[in-house]
Amino acid sequence: MSISAGGMGPLLQQMQAAAAQAGDAGNDKAAANTGQPNFADALVHSIDKINALKSDAMDAGKAYESGAPGVSLNNVMVDMAKADVATNMGIQVRNRVVSAYREIMNMQV
Numbered sequence: 001m002s003i004s005a006g007g008m009g010p011l012l013q014q015m016q017a018a019a020a021q022a023g024d025a026g027n028d029k030a031a032a033n034t035g036q037p038n039f040a041d042a043l044v045h046s047i048d049k050i051n052a053l054k055s056d057a058m059d060a061g062k063a064y065e066s067g068a069p070g071v072s073l074n075n076v077m078v079d080m081a082k083a084d085v086a087t088n089m090g091i092q093v094r095n096r097v098v099s100a101y102r103e104i105m106n107m108q109v
Contacts, residue, residue: 014094046093050086057083 037045057079063071 046090050083050090053079053083053086 057076060071060076060079064073064076
């Protein structure tokens with residue numbers, strides 16, 4: 001279960017672009033009136049969380065490699081597994097959102 005640093009960049013860029021488009025669609029005003037978070041905010045928060053998990057896993061791996069005290073291989077592997085699962089979940093969410101968008105765009109009025 002390895003996480004490539006190069007593979008995460010395009011995913012983050014695509015999801016951030018989708019979040020920006022969703023925010024520009026006027027949902028910001030509706031969310032501000034109801035006090036509830038909008039889809040774009042939730043998406044950005046999720047992307048940030050995935051990125052944080054990935055960064056934590058990479059930092060833990062580097063700390064283990066350098067022999068830092070208190071860093072065990074078990075914890076490094078768990079952190080990497082968490083980041084991998086979060087990344088895969090983010091990819092699946094992106095795929096479903098894109099699929100739903102395409103389906104909506106293909107609907108006939």
